Amino acid sequence: MSETELVGQRVVLRTDRRPDNATLVDDFTPDLVDVGAHHLCPGCGEPIAIRSAVECIAELGAVERTISVFGIGCYTAFSNNLDVEVLQALHGRAPSLATGVKRMRPDALVLTVQGDGDMVNEGLQEVLHAAARGENITCILLNNGVFGETGGHITSTTVLGQRTKNTLDGRDPERDGYPILIGDLIASMGGSAYVARGAVNDAGNVARTRRMLAAAFETQERGEGFSFVEILTMCPTGWFIETHEAPDYLADVLAGTHQIGVLKGGSR
C-alpha cells in the first residue's frame, strides 16, 4: 500500500505523507496484525519490528505452523493482536517456554519476542542457556535501552551517558556499570547459528532488519540451531526527547554502542 518513488537510482519508501490510496490505519496493517490501532506511543519502534517479523513469517509460508512466545513489556500490546498463535510468558522467561514448545512441536516455527529489560535484565540466563544448547528457536530482542513500560528506567543495555529516569545525569560506569552487548555475547557462544543486530530507525535499516529476520527463521527451518535478531527500536518517551528526534538519537546514541550488522552466520 505504501508509496515509493525513485530518488536517483534508489526506490525510496515515502513515509513523510500518507499514500494517496490509503485512508485508514488498517490499510497500512499487514494481514497478520489483527487491528491497526494500538496503544503504543507515537514514534515507538516496536510496531515496525513486530510488523517486520510477521511479514517474514508470511513470506516464509509458515503462518499455519508458527508459535510465538511473548515476554512482558510495551510490545505485549501485540501478544493479543496477532493472527499467529501466541503463548504469553512471564517477564524474562520466554526462551524456556519456547524450548518446551519446540521440543514437543519440532515442525513449528517457534520465536520469542522480548525487550531488553525482559531478556537482558530479568531473563539473561534463559537466553544464554537457550543459545548454549543450540536450541532450534529464534529469539527476537526489541532493544531500546530503557524500561519503556515503566516510564524510561535504566536497563542492562542502556548506553553510557544515556539519561534515564533513575540515571538523570546519564549512565555513569563508575556507578551504574557498563551495558551488556547481548548480540555480541550470543554470537560468541557455540550453540548460536545466526546472530544479527538491526534497527528500525529508517527505511534502509527496516529493510535490512527484515532480511535478518528472514535469515534467522530460515536458520531455524534448516535446523541449524539458535538464531537471534536484536532490533534497536525508538523510544522517544523513555528517552525524553521529541518524537521526530528519535530515529537520529537511535543512530547516534544506541547504535554507537550496539553496532548494527550481522554478527554471526548467514550471508545477508
Added chain:
Amino acid sequence: MEGSEAIAEAMVAAGCRFFAGYPMTPFTEILERMAEFLPPVGGVCMNAESELEAIGMAWGAAATGARAATGSTGQGLALMQESISEMCTARIPLVVINMGRGQGDYFQATRGGGHGDYRTPVLAPSTVAEAVELVPVAFELADAWRNPVMLYGDYYLGHTSQAVEVPDLVTAGGEAKPWALDGSTGGSGQAKLLSSLGEAKQRDGVGYDLAEHLERAGAAMQAMSAGVEPRCDVGHCDDADLVVVAFGTIGRFVRWVVKELRSEGYRVGYVRPITLFPFPRDAVIEAARGAKSVAVYENNLGQMIDDVRLSVLGSCPVEFIGGLSMDSSGFGVGSEIDAPKIRARILAELERVEAT
C-alpha cells in the same frame, strides 16, 4: 521397585511425555529416571539450567497439549512459585513432583508462595503403591481443571523399595485439548492465544481486561476447589477419645501405631489426609465427633494443624504432638521417625486427654 523409579514409571504410563528438572535431593532420582524412561517412548527430558527454566520448559510443553511435569524439593519449588501461580491464571495443566525434605513445606505446597488468587490440588501419598495410584490422578485432575497439580512426597517415599505394579493406561494422554497450541490456527482470523492476561483478542474490541479475566480464572479456581473430591484414609475413629491426624510418610507410621494401640484396647483413631488441598475437612469433622481431643503429628513445627483447626472450628481441642526429625543432612530423615517413639508421644497425649 524404589519409590522414585515407580513414580517415574507411573508418570510415563499416565502419558507424561515431557519432563524438565534440576537435580536436588531427594528429587534427583525422579529426574534420573525420567531421563532414562522418556526417550524410548518418544518423550523429552530436559536437564534445565535452574528450576526457573525447568518449569518454564514444562510450561511450554504443556501449552502444546502434551502431558508435562516438573518437580523439585522445597527450595527449588520456591523458585517455581511465580510460574505455578501464573500457570493457574493462564489455565495450563502441569504436574509438579514435590519431593520434600521432611514436611516443612506443607504451607508452601498447600498455600503456595506465588502471587494472586490461586490454588493447586496437592496429593500426598504415604506409600510407593499409593504414589503409583495417585500419579495418573494428578495428570487427570490437571487436565480436567486446567491447573497445576502437586504430588507431595519426601525422602522416604523416594527411597523406599516396595513391590508395586504400574498399570498400563490405555487412556494415557487424556482428552483432546482444544486450547493447546500447534500453530495451525495462524492466519485463520482466530489464532489461539494462551495467556495469563486473558484470552480476548483486540479484534474483538475487548483486548486484555484483567478485571474480567481474573474474575473468570478465579471462578474456575473456585469450581476446582469445590469440585476436586477430598481423599482421606480414616481408621478406628468411631469411639476414639483421641484422633491423630498425620499425612504422608508420618501418616503411615501413625496408622501402624494406632492399629497397634487399638489391638491393646486404647481408644485412639487416625485420620490421614491424602489430598492436602482440598483438605478433607468433612472427614476430620466426622472423625473428631465424640473425641475428647485431636492430636496432629507432622515432621515440622506445626503447619497442617492450621487446617485441622479450621476444620473442627473449636468444637474439639487440637494439640500438636509432632516436631522436626532431622539429621545433619537436613533431608528430613532422623531418629524421631520411629514407631516406638511415635507410639510414646501418642500414648502420652492419650493419657493426658483421658486424665482431663
